[in-house]
Amino acid sequence: MTSSDPIANLATLIRCPSVTPAEGGALTALAAMLEPLGFTVERMIASEPGMPDIENLYARIGTEGPHLMFAGHTDVVPVGDEAAWTHAPFGAEIAGGEMFGRGAVDMKGGIACFVAAVARHIERHGPPKGSISFLITGDEEGPAVNGTVKLLEWAAARGERWDACLVGEPTNPDRLGDMIKIGRRGSVSGAITVHGVQGHAAYPHLADNAVRGVIALTDALMHPPFDAGTENFQPSNLEVTTIDIGNPATNVVPGKASASFNIRFNDTWTAETVMAEIVRRLDAAARDGKLRPGRAPVRYDIKWAERPSHVFLTRNNQLISSLSGAVEAVTGLAPKLSTTGGTSDARFIKDYCPVVEFGLVGQTMHMVDERVAVADLETLTVIYETFIARWFGDAVA
Numbered sequence: 180m181t182s183s184d185p186i187a188n189l190a191t192l193i194r195c196p197s198v199t200p201a202e203g204g205a206l207t208a209l210a211a212m213l214e215p216l217g218f219t220v221e222r223m224i225a226s227e228p229g230m231p232d233i234e235n236l237y238a239r240i241g242t243e244g245p246h247l248m249f250a251g252h253t254d255v256v257p258v259g260d261e262a263a264w265t266h267a268p269f270g271a272e273i274a275g276g277e278m279f280g281r282g283a284v285d286m287k288g289g290i291a292c293f294v295a296a297v298a299r300h301i302e303r304h305g306p307p308k309g310s311i312s313f314l315i316t317g318d319e320e321g322p323a324v325n326g327t328v329k330l331l332e333w334a335a336a337r338g339e340r341w342d343a344c345l346v347g348e349p350t351n352p353d354r355l356g357d358m359i360k361i362g363r364r365g366s367v368s369g370a371i372t373v374h375g376v377q378g379h380a381a382y383p384h385l386a387d388n389a390v391r392g393v394i395a396l397t398d399a400l401m402h403p404p405f406d407a408g409t410e411n412f413q414p415s416n417l418e419v420t421t422i423d424i425g426n427p428a429t430n431v432v433p434g435k436a437s438a439s440f441n442i443r444f445n446d447t448w449t450a451e452t453v454m455a456e457i458v459r460r461l462d463a464a465a466r467d468g469k470l471r472p473g474r475a476p477v478r479y480d481i482k483w484a485e486r487p488s489h490v491f492l493t494r495n496n497q498l499i500s501s502l503s504g505a506v507e508a509v510t511g512l513a514p515k516l517s518t519t520g521g522t523s524d525a526r527f528i529k530d531y532c533p534v535v536e537f538g539l540v541g542q543t544m545h546m547v548d549e550r551v552a553v554a555d556l557e558t559l560t561v562i563y564e565t566f567i568a569r570w571f572g573d574a575v576a
Contacts, residue, residue, distance in 0.1 A: 182212040185294075185295040185556040185559070189278060189283065189551070189556060191208050193280035194270070194271050197317065198255055198258075199254040199317065206222060206253060209290065210222075216301055222235070223235045230325060233317045235325075238313040238315075239311070240306060244309055244340075246311075247342065247343055248343070250525075251319075253317055256545050264547055268549075277550040278556075279550045280550070284543060285349055285541065289539060292347070292560040296566075296567060312341070314334070314528075316330055323524070327528065341531055343570065347537070348360070348541075355539070356506050356510035360537070361517070365444045367450055371440075372479060373393045373479045375387035380431060381430070383432060389436035390436050393436035393437070396461050397440070399463065401419060405442070409445050409447055414445070415443065415444040415448060417441070417442035417457075418440065420439045421437075423437045442457070444490060445490060449490070450487040450488075454487075458481065465477035465479060488526045491529045497573050498570065500573075501569040502569075505562050509558060509561050510562070538559070540552075
């Protein structure tokens with residue numbers, strides 16, 4: 180058994196119960212795969228008051244440029260109801276041509292395949308004509324505070340510089356070769372609290388129903404649309420995710436109501452301009468007396484979630500064409516270049532180098548019986564190996 184076998188690599192990683200924030204042995208297992216290949220492996224522990232310490236890994240082979248980074252995470256989400264799994268969630272059992280286990284596609288599978296691809300490249304061609312590094316966090320599925328952000332800062336402070344990055348998140352909706360992510364929408368979350376006056380439902384003139392205020396404000400957040408989309412991005416979309424009144428009595432007018440929301444925004448906006456637009460809408464709705472005729476404007480507070488995610492689009496033709504060409508050469512499919520979906524750690528990496536994302540089919544990620552087709556592991560390994568050869572070939576040409 181060598182690290183050139185993606186199936187064995189993945190089985191080893193799945194059997195490490197690395198539910199965020201636990202390392203679970205996954206980084207130790209990864210180090211054992213990389214060190215025999217010639218990688219220098221370092222473990223970095225990041226801390227933040229009030230949060231669990233997170234162990235991360237940085238490994239590099241080579242000392243010169245060009246420098247290609249592979250980024251990902253070994254932490255996984257909880258298994259949920261373990262009794263609902265048909266195969267043990269950390270067993271890495273193979274049945275019906277699929278390997279079952281938490282993290283199989285999100286995203287230990289991508290790591291297993293890239294390790295195998297690098298091993299095969301070294302076996303066939305020797306060390307890369309430049310450098311390859313692994314930047315692997317244990318905090319992607321958690322608050323993402325002590326993971327990639329701090330690992331990047333730590334590595335950059337030591338003089339590490341990268342020319343390009345591939346993130347191995349599951350990007351394909353239906354089959355390998357469907358989609359490469361070349362950017363991501365931004366994300367901002369917030370919560371509003373409406374302050375009314377509690378009172379008797381039979382005497383509404385003595386009260387100020389906070390429900391009327393929160394309905395007016397949330398309606399303004401969701402309509403009209405923020406934009407119609409752009410060339411590379413879907414229309415921006417805001418969803419109200421909770422409305423909380425906390426009033427168990429049917430004859431009491433509630434004096435307080437709150438609502439939470441999240442907006443995924445395209446390159447029409449920045450985090451700052453979309454937040455300003457949200458406040459503008461709320462202020463206008465607060466003055467609208469349609470639901471509260473004759474009353475003063477709705478009194479509300481807004482609290483923004485920390486650290487919005489910024490929209491980005493990668494335009495590095497060498498990186499995109501090397502990966503697209505590798506995907507098409509192996510699968511026969513011309514992958515769609517997409518910016519759909521949620522956020523990933525690519526939102527942090529884009530501040531250091533051009534970044535794209537390509538990995539397994541993500542249909543079962545975070546689900547009970549998360550699993551991956553064994554054949555896809557071999558195919559993705561070949562894609563990654565082809566990409567490595569193409570990228571370094573183009574970079575040194």
